Amino acid sequence: MLRILHGTNYDFIKYWRTAAVLTIAFILLGIGSAIFKGGFPYSIEFTGGTLMQLEFATAPEVSQLRTTLDAAGIKNAEITSFGSNREYTIRAQGAAQVAMQAAGSEKVATQIEAALRAVSAGNPFKVVRVETVGPRVGSELRRGAVIAILISFIVTLAYLAWRFEWRFGLAAVLATAHDILTTIAFIKLLHLEISLTVIAAILTVIGYSLNDTIIIFDRVRENLHKNRKMRFYDLLNRSVNETLPRSILTHATTLAATLSLLLLAGEVIRPFAWVMSFGIFTGTFSSIYVASPILMWVEEKYPRANEARGAAPRPRP
């Protein structure tokens, strides 16, 4: 049989300090970028505003589009090419535009289209996508997203507390919090727009990373039962090593899926695929270098009695 990384005995936990420095540096980089280079770009779903995707007959002059929109009173609209140089998205998220949409969210889109039609007779365009969100809906979605993340946190915490000991639950949740921070830093560094789909991707990353942590902890739970005399440090290392082939295989198949999405599924889904691809790495990293050291730290700080170790709850399949 073909085996990779089988029967390894790497001392993973030894490098936790280096890992901690690296991940904190990455998170700080993201936060720093958010502070000094302007906050996060939110999609119109959250800010309210208008998004239009236009397909021109021939590549238009972006500067001319901008002048036209400025003249029509749509100031600071963001114009970006989408896939090809004939397709452009226009995002109008300025406070003035959003305010205008309070009376009817389609108004700005109508204005943009009329303004562009008036000047682009020689280069006709098709409106292939329009999204408009009024300010009230925007604020509701914002609240909804925050509630969704919080609830999914609480629910998974409750589940872990029920299935594992509290120390496992705590370590898993802190690892998850780490994943959220690194993912947000990644989103900022790649300048991805935070949309509902990206939020869905973040929640999926949380689920995926939690899976990974659970797989390792499941093994720790089992080894605790089998080797009562073993040092916890060694036991953790052993559990990580034993689950290593599985981790590699699963990450390979999942990465195959997310990379296919990233490269082949088109622009609309690309931010989702980026976040998921990154999530695979951060999820793996955090299971080994965040969840495990925290578990070890808790074990050292609050050592369990030797008898209690044997009484560690058996897995309930």
Next chain:
Amino acid sequence: MTNLKYRLLTIALLVLASAWALFPRKVVERVKRNGTFVFDTVQRVPLKRGLDLQGGMHLTLEVDESKGTIANKAEALDRALKVVRTRIDEFGVSEPVVQKVGNDRIIVELPGIDDPARATAVVQKSAYLQFQITDKTQAFEKNVARLDGILKEKGIVAATRADTANAAAKAAAKAALPNLFAAGDTTKAKRDSAATDSTKAGTGPFSTKVAKAPGGDPGRYMVAESDRDEIDSYLQNPDIKAALPPGKQLKWAADTVSAGGKAYRDLYVLDARAIITGEFLTDAKPNTVPGEGTIVEFQLNNEGGRRFKSETGKHVRDFMAIVLDDRVMSAPVIQGAIGTRGQITMGGSGLQAAQDLALVLRAGALPVPLKVAETRSIGASLGQDSIQKGITAGLVAIALVVLIMLVYYRFSGLMAVGGMVLYVLYTLAALAGFNATLTLPGLAGFVLGIGIAVDANVLIFERIREELDHGKSVRTSIDEGFKHAMSAIVDSNVSTALTALVLYQYGTGPVKGFAVTLLAGLAATMVACVFSVRTFYLVWLNRNRGAESVSI
């Protein structure tokens, strides 16, 4: 042995049920043929595609309370829902969705719509039709000086600035107005200039910018289109509103008229009491009449007809304004008593506008004004493109995963691939069976699910390998492998399912679709990758009873 039989039977039944759920059936849908969309019966796999995949528009309408609160909102919303539904039904869309959300919103989903602006207009138009007699008492002329006085007094118009502006405007108007209508007969022109002069006795904006319309139709005035916003803002002013003659209303015309290269808009002074409203209307249809352009002919019911007849009978030779949504469409003179039939002249608008107006008049007026809170519209070609790319990505993902599993696990990998085929079948069948909507993020979730689904098999296979390393027999290793991997599989799937449930609860449209495919995928994983692969192993063990090794 019997255990194995039941297992195989269960798998066979599930496959049959899935195949049945996914069997192509005839549906009516909009398809593109020779560049235009037409309705047609097509044979198609019964998977409902979201608007982001098939193109179409999503509209969220909200009760508009910016012009006064609505007393009985819940009841009004229910009636509005009915009206919107009737209009959509007549609009001709396959499988539209019209739904109430919360206590002040209606969502409308129109698959395949390629003219979002027109659809929005049809849904949103209040279609409140009124017939009002124009004012004959010269109420506006009599009050114009007073209105201008109020504007100055309240400081809305700076007196000095207004005066200088007036002088210029007056000169300009004097120069322009008589010229405009010089083409008409001289007596009329004379009467016009007399009328304009009389209204211009004062110096406020009302005196200078609102002129008596030519032809001397009672209650009809004209304002240059460039001055319209200014005058309208004065009319909205509460002090001016209070000072307007009681029992009269001022309403703008729906269209502008151009004269001498400049656009003008009529401003009508009307008797506030409508002689009849659109509630008596039973039918309306568009028509084209030579000389008149497009019109909408309408028919009233018997009661409406009776009232209309008696009212119009009383007002012969008066002018009757046909008012739609507070805009005067036209104001013809009443030649004689009118019964149950009438018509609305559409002016320069095309036949489609007439069709849409007839449609909304038939469906009835909206009881409350609705504003658009959110729209999402996606062209059909973009949707088609998304599906194609999504399918390509899915196929490549499947090919890669199959390759990894076969290279790494050989024969066992083949069983996992068998499980994956079932996984794809079950997931799609579950989506079709529960009538779930497949969205673009849903498609992504499905592709992602393929990667995650094999995790269960990876866990099991790795476990079997470990048991084999411990020197256990093939049969025992397989049994133990499945048994020990279960806790990890259950835990990881349940925690993902919990996240998916939260997403389903709080997500909207596309994200909900993602949650649904994720959930369907998780359920399918348990059946396809655990139960079915286990069965494959049992079959294999049954055939190779003395097997000393297994390809894994």
